[in-house]
Amino acid sequence: MLLVEDDASVRDTLTTFLELEGFQVVAAASSEAAFRLLASEPYPVVLYILEEAKRRNPGCMVVLMTGRGSMETVVAATRGGAFDYVAKPFDLDEILSVLRRAVAAQDPDDAIAEEDDLPESEMIGSSAPMVEVYKTLSRVAPTDSTVLIEGETGTGKEVVARLIHRNSARAAMPFEPVDCGSVASTLLESELFGALRGAYTGADRDRIGLLESAHRGTVFLDEVGDIDPGFQLKLLRFLQEREIRPLGANKSRKVDVRVIAASNKNLDGMVRDARFREDLYFRLNVVRIELPPLRARRGDVMLLAHFFLNKYNTLYGTETRFHPSAVPVLESFSWPGNVRQLQHLVERLTVLAEDKRIRAEDVDRALHQPTDAAPPSESLADKEIEQIQRVLQATAGNKAKAARILGIERKTLYRKLSKM
Ligand SMILES: Nc1ncnc2c1ncn2[C@@H]1O[C@H](COP(=O)(O)OP(=O)(O)OP(=O)(O)O)[C@@H](O)[C@H]1O
Numbered sequence: 001m002l003l004v005e006d007d008a009s010v011r012d013t014l015t016t017f018l019e020l021e022g023f024q025v026v027a028a029a030s031s032e033a034a035f036r037l038l039a040s041e042p043y044p045v046v047l048y049i050l051e052e053a054k055r056r057n058p059g060c061m062v063v064l065m066t067g068r069g070s071m072e073t074v075v076a077a078t079r080g081g082a083f084d085y086v087a088k089p090f091d092l093d094e095i096l097s098v099l100r101r102a103v104a105a106q107d108p109d110d111a112i113a114e115e116d117d118l119p120e121s122e123m124i125g126s127s128a129p130m131v132e133v134y135k136t137l138s139r140v141a142p143t144d145s146t147v148l149i150e151g152e153t154g155t156g157k158e159v160v161a162r163l164i165h166r167n168s169a170r171a172a173m174p175f176e177p178v179d180c181g182s183v184a185s186t187l188l189e190s191e192l193f194g195a196l197r198g199a200y201t202g203a204d205r206d207r208i209g210l211l212e213s214a215h216r217g218t219v220f221l222d223e224v225g226d227i228d229p230g231f232q233l234k235l236l237r238f239l240q241e242r243e244i245r246p247l248g249a250n251k252s253r254k255v256d257v258r259v260i261a262a263s264n265k266n267l268d269g270m271v272r273d274a275r276f277r278e279d280l281y282f283r284l285n286v287v288r289i290e291l292p293p294l295r296a297r298r299g300d301v302m303l304l305a306h307f308f309l310n311k312y313n314t315l316y317g318t319e320t321r322f323h324p325s326a327v328p329v330l331e332s333f334s335w336p337g338n339v340r341q342l343q344h345l346v347e348r349l350t351v352l353a354e355d356k357r358i359r360a361e362d363v364d365r366a367l368h369q370p371t372d373a374a375p376p377s378e379s380l381a382d383k384e385i386e387q388i389q390r391v392l393q394a395t396a397g398n399k400a401k402a403a404r405i406l407g408i409e410r411k412t413l414y415r416k417l418s419k420m
């Protein structure tokens with residue numbers, strides 16, 4: 001936390017007290033000093049200087065401490081967005097309980113960071129293979145037919161799945177994605193089919209399965225190739241019968257869901273290797289959409305790059321543009337992470353561009369940056385400090401977002417920040 005207090009004895013007493021209570025305290029004697037600190041690092045809790053702190057770091061919880069405890073100051077503080085207000089003279093226990101509540105009320109910035117990872121339902125690309133995709137998509141969307149979407153990571157499988165749903169008669173009903181790869185197979189069954197109270201240890205209430213909550217809508221079975229053989233059979237039964245029986249239930253019921261499945265592994269090959277049931281493959285593979293890797297449609301690269309550039313310029317209030325020298329570098333890269341990789345690269349370059357231009361050497365550096373390598377020496381280079389500050393400013397202090405833009409892991413960013 002950042003503590004701002006001009007009275008040296010109050011400042012020292014509070015700092016010592018709060019440190020003993022386990023807070024990490026940085027103290028500032030003046031607003032100027034505090035603003036400098038705020039510009040270089042976001043603080044989860046700030047004691048004092050209300051408006052400026054909020055402006056620089058909108059997510060922080062501000063606790064106001066003042067000698068003038070009048071109705072007006074309290075009202076003004078609350079209107080200015082203060083989390084709480086402590087009048088002087090105060091007692092230390094009161095401060096402590098206010099701060100504990102402030103910390104607890106803090107949003108972990110992960111929640112905000114995940115949001116914009118949701119694929120948007122907008123497809124950019126006008127290359128021949130993409131036009132083929134659009135044709136199939138528009139023909140199949142209005143039907144109830146099962147669709148299998150295949151393609152490498154980051155090619156837009158989830159975008160396509162959402163577009164199919166949005167262009168179907170089910171558009172107003174739920175779209176339920178299930179990441180079959182990240183849910184343990186033991187949990188996948190209750191996740192999809194639901195479970196009655198007491199069906200397994202820890203099931204302390206009925207749990208509605210996603211296949212039921214998607215009733216009359218669409219369920220998106222993502223990474224379907226990761227489902228283990230035992231559960232493949234259960235999924236096959238469901239696709240044949242369109243009935244669910246929650247764990248612990250003795251009756252099954254009909255549900256009306258459309259199934260869209262996606263895989264970044266080649267299911268056909270998995271069937272040949274006997275790792276995926278052939279009968280399930282046939283049930284899923286009614287209509288197949290194969291998303292081409294980005295390197296197979298180089299004509300779309302700059303279209304996408306400009307689309308993302310616009311998006312991030314708007315988001316971060318920047319005016320970055322591509323220098324012509326960047327184009328051949330972007331177009332000739334192999335893009336193993338496909339559109340997602342291009343998107344993240346453009347986000348980073350938009351924020352980090354030094355003279356509002358993205359040049360060939362910037363792209364080169366970003367593409368070949370050893371992103372998580374340890375710094376060569378103990379001290380961080382000025383350049384790196386400046387970059388980190390710029391990114392944190394653009395993300396309003398959101399460290400998860402900043403780490404992603406910088407292309408480093410969050411814990412690496414924390415390490416660097418504490419060094420700074
Ligand atoms: N054609 C496109 N136009 C605009 N954005 C796209 C396009 N294709 C993908 N994206 C964007 O790229 C990112 C990755 O897309 P998506 O999540 O659909 O990929 P995926 O194929 O499901 O990848 P994975 O196999 O890793 O799950 C998303 O942010 C998405 O919005």
Ligand SMILES: [Mg+2]
Nearest residue numbers: 157158222262
């Ligand atoms: Mg996906």
